[in-house]
Amino acid sequence: MAKFTLMAKQVKDFFGMVKEFNSETRLHIEPDKIYVNMVDITNIAIIRAEIKVDTKTKKPIEFGLIINKLLAFIKVAKDTDPIEFEIAEHKKSLCIQMSYMDHVGKIRSEDINTIRRDANSCKVSLPYTFLASGERIAEFFKMYPSPNGKFEVILKNKRVSFKTHNENGYMYETFVCNGPSGDAKSVFLSDYLKPAFMRMKKSMITVSMNTDHPIKLSTTENDVAIEILMAPRITAD
Numbered sequence: 001m002a003k004f005t006l007m008a009k010q011v012k013d014f015f016g017m018v019k020e021f022n023s024e025t026r027l028h029i030e031p032d033k034i035y036v037n038m039v040d041i042t043n044i045a046i047i048r049a050e051i052k053v054d055t056k057t058k059k060p061i062e063f064g065l066i067i068n069k070l071l072a073f074i075k076v077a078k079d080t081d082p083i084e085f086e087i088a089e090h091k092k093s094l095c096i097q098m099s100y101m102d103h104v105g106k107i108r109s110e111d112i113n114t115i116r117r118d119a120n121s122c123k124v125s126l127p128y129t130f131l132a133s134g135e136r137i138a139e140f141f142k143m144y145p146s147p148n149g150k151f152e153v154i155l156k157n158k159r160v161s162f163k164t165h166n167e168n169g170y171m172y173e174t175f176v177c178n179g180p181s182g183d184a185k186s187v188f189l190s191d192y193l194k195p196a197f198m199r200m201k202k203s204m205i206t207v208s209m210n211t212d213h214p215i216k217l218s219t220t221e222n223d224v225a226i227e228i229l230m231a232p233r234i235t236a237d
Contacts, residue, residue: 002029002057002087008100009079012071013199013224014049019067020195021047024112029061029087044192046229053223061087063094064112073098073105126208126216128155130179134219137162137176138201144172146190150233153209155184160207164190184211186232196228 014036018025021040028035035050074083077100086097094109146164154161160179165171186209193215197205200219208216217228 001089002055002061003085004034004053004055005082005084006051006053007079007222008074008077008081008083010051010222010224011074011083012079013222014051015067015071017196017199017224017226018047018049019071020199021045021192023068024064024066024110026112027063027065029055029057029063031055031057040192042192044189044231048225048227050225051223052225057087061094063087063096064110065096065107066110066112069107070096070098073103073107074100077101077103124210124213126210126213128180128182128184128210129206129208130155130160130177132160132177132205132207134197134200134203134205136174137197137205140174140176141190141194141197144174149189149191150187151190151193152185152187153207153215155179155182155209184209186210186212186215188215188230189233193228193230200226 018036018038022038025036025038028037032054033050033052034055035048037048039046077083081100084099088095088097090106090108096107096109098105098107140162144164144166151162151164154163154173158179158181160176161173162176163171163173196217200217200221203219203221206218212232214229214231217226217230219226
C-alpha cells in the first residue's frame with residue numbers, strides 16, 4: 001500500500017505534461033517518489049516526469065493509468081488544494097483512491113503496457129547545453145505558428161535562435177538566449193514540442209543539443225521534474 005499527499009497544481013502539471021505525449025501510462029510508485037518513464041505513441045520522444053514524495057510504500061508499485069480519468073476528478077480542484085492518494089488492493093484489483101475537500105474518487109489499475117526507456121540510456125552526444133526562458137520560447141510558437149509543422153533550433157556565434165517559415169515561404173527567426181561556443185542546427189516537429197514548451201513557459205529550461213541529433217529538455221517547477229528527449233526531423237535537403 002502507498003499513501004501520500006500532493007498539491008492539485010503538482011498533479012495537474014505532472015499528468016498534464018505526460019498527457020501531451022500519451023493518454024495512458026504506467027505510474028511507478030517508489031518509497032521516495034512517483035514517476036513516469038515512457039516512449040510516446042509515435043516513438044519520437046522519451047518522457048520522464050518525477051515528483052519526490054514520501055509514499056510510505058515498502059515496495060515499488062506499478063499502476064496502469066488512463067490519465068483523463070485522474071484529471072477529470074481533480075478538474076475543479078484549486079491549485080492549492082491538497083489531494084490525498086491511497087493505493088491499495090481492492091477486490092483483487094489495484095486501486096488509487098483520491099480525496100480532497102468532500103470529494104472522493106477511485107480508479108482501478110488498467111492493463112497498460114507503455115514502452116519504458118530512460119533518456120539517460122540513449123547514447124547520444126549532446127555537447128551544447130544552455131539555459132533558455134520557457135516564456136521566450138512559448139512566445140516564438142505563439143507569434144509564428146509553423147504551417148509546415150517544422151522548426152529549427154540554431155546555435156551560431158554563441159547565440160541560440162528558433163526559426164520557421166510561413167505558408168508563403170517567409171522566414172521568421174527569434175533570438176532565444178545566449179549559448180556556448182560552437183555551431184549546431186537541428187530540425188524538429190513543432191506539433192510534438194510546441195505543447196511541451198507551452199506548458200514550460202513559466203520555467204527556465206535546460207536544453208542540450210547537437211547537429212541532427214535529439215534535443216533534450218529538462219526543467220523543475222513546483223517539485224515536478226520533467227525531462228524530454230525528442231528525435232530530430234532529418235531531411236535530405
